[in-house]
Amino acid sequence: MFAGKAPFQEFTSLLNPHSRRIVAGIALSAIGRGMTLSLLMVYLHDIRGFSIAFGGAVMAWGALFGIICTPPLGSLVDHIGPKKVMLAGLVISGFSALAFAFVTTQAHALIAITLFAFGGQCVWPSQMVILTRVTPLKDRTKIFGFNFMLMNLGLGIGGFISALIIREDSILSYQIMYFIDSLTYFVFIFFIWGLNTPHAGKYVAKEHEPEKGSYRELFAIKELSILTIAGIILLTFGYGPLQSGLPIYATQYLDLAPNWLGIIFGVNTFAIVAFQPLVLKLIANYSKYTALISVGVIWAFSWLAVGISPYLSMFMAGIALCVSQLIFAFGEMVHAPTSPALTQELAPEHIRGRASALTSLQWGISGIAGPAVAGLMIGANLEQLWVLTMAIGVLAPIPLFAYLKRSTNKAKK
Incomplete structure (x- = not known):
């Protein structure tokens, strides 16, 4: 292993x-x-x-x-x-x-x-x-x-x-x-x-540092603001609908037994525990922005695996969802260490608490928006359009990550 x-x-x-x-x-x-x-x-x-x-x-x-x-x-x-x-x-x-x-x-x-x-x-x-x-x-x-x-x-x-x-x-x-x-x-x-x-x-400020900070100061860091917006989009279409929309999609649209859910999400958990060290070694060779770009691509493939499931037999549809969560896990293993580390790098020490709260806010917003979109679209019998929307949505922040990568490379020159 x-x-x-x-x-x-x-x-x-x-x-x-x-x-x-x-x-x-x-x-x-x-x-x-x-x-x-x-x-x-x-x-x-x-x-x-x-x-x-x-x-x-x-x-x-x-x-x-x-x-x-x-x-x-x-x-x-x-x-x-x-x-x-x-x-x-x-x-x-x-x-x-x-x-x-x-x-x-x-x-x-x-x-x-x-x-x-x-x-x-x-x-x-x-x-x-x-x-x-x-x-x-x-x-x-x-x-x-x-x-x-x-x-x-x-x-x-x-x-x-x-x-x-x-x-x-x-x-x-x-x-x-x-x-x-x-x-x-x-x-x-x-x-x-x-x-x-x-x-x-x-935190005790040093002589050259301000003793107090504000969210205005935090949002004045252009790179951090763009990273936050991109993170909200990525999580809304990636993580957001996972625990709400996918179980309904599996049990009501595909008519899979509820027992499948334990297997599907179990594959995700096992993959993370088994392969996280390997993924950390791989992403060490690339910039953090390149890593985040790859998350969008990986999660798009994950949603496409969900999208093909209705065209398969019931058993193979369950397998397709397991594969989707295996693929999704690799995106998680790239995102989880990269996004918070990048946020902390961009934030000054005296407002690090606010920066961490900003990261938490991304999860909170996506945790409401993702299930809301899933509920509306699946409730309107637009299951396949919902999957396609998720697949396109996780690709949407890639231009923002690419812009940040170019800006960082220019600054280093």
């Missing part, structure tokens, strides 16, 4: 005591997310008796609230330091998981998802800032990639554990799942509490 002992050790050797705490905690909390996140709609509808429409509204509100609170939380990271914000976020995330376990009314569900969204938006930019600061510039792409691999491994393990725990019509089995999810966040707190490094505190 490509992810053998030697490559794995190559990436773990880059970890220091501080970054080791971060990636271990992220992997641990991913186990909890892998257990609960994909089953939230099922839990709210089948166990708690809420309508599917309300379950969808709960998830949409969580995504929207995450977008609303991301900018001020990014500023807070710069103002008081990432460690304090992250500790608060982990406490809130832990209690939000407990809140889900005891949801009985619609108001309870909305409170739980609001806590979850707020806690998550505290944790994400904070952990990215700390991980960036404690990792040398030359190693950041590898560390971000290694972190992504461990996170997917955690999600896969969480999904497997949930399959063992969950029992049909058993409230207790779901509550146990949320208890474990909560526990992973509280354990993560101890990892971060023990971070004894100035990199986890508020």
Whole structure:
């Protein structure tokens, strides 16, 4: 296997005591997310008796609230330091998981998802800032990639554990799942509490640097603004519809059994865990902008594999979707280490929290726009046009990445 002992050790050797705490905690909390996140709609509808429409509204509100609170939380990271914000976020995330376990009314569900969204938006930019600061510039792409691999491994393990725990019509089995999810966040707190490094505190400006920053200063960095716009487009047509549109496409349009979904997304997770070290070695030979251009091309081929599935037998249609997720995984393995590393390179240290929040905002916007487009087009029986739109959409930001690459090359001359 490509992810053998030697490559794995190559990436773990880059970890220091501080970054080791971060990636271990992220992997641990991913186990909890892998257990609960994909089953939230099922839990709210089948166990708690809420309508599917309300379950969808709960998830949409969580995504929207995450977008609303991301900018001020990014500023807070710069103002008081990432460690304090992250500790608060982990406490809130832990209690939000407990809140889900005891949801009985619609108001309870909305409170739980609001806590979850707020806690998550505290944790994400904070952990990215700390991980960036404690990792040398030359190693950041590898560390971000290694972190992504461990996170997917955690999600896969969480999904497997949930399959063992969950029992049909058993409230207790779901509550146990949320208890474990909560526990992973509280354990993560101890990892971060023990971070004894100035990199986890508020950045102290040097003599030639401004003490305060703003989003206006961040958006004045032309390259970063263009990268953000391109990232939103890429994720909206790539990641955005994956967890919402593809399951509906598979089960309702192709009439595949729901069991296929576990296999399809399992292929994606396995590929990331197995091949991330190899992909990191390959992209080290190219510029980050070239790597991002390749993501659009790879994801376009992934959607084309989805597009041919209706013309195959039912079994082969399922295989085609598995192939699509295998291809998609390679794009993920290029995007995950490259995009955040590039964002952190372009951002000055005193507004790094805001820059990390900007990255989080890309995911939030695409997390609403992607499912919305999927719902409208698939609901209107335009399944194949939806797939074609996704395939074209992931190619749309390529000119922006190419422009940034040319600008960077000119600046170096």
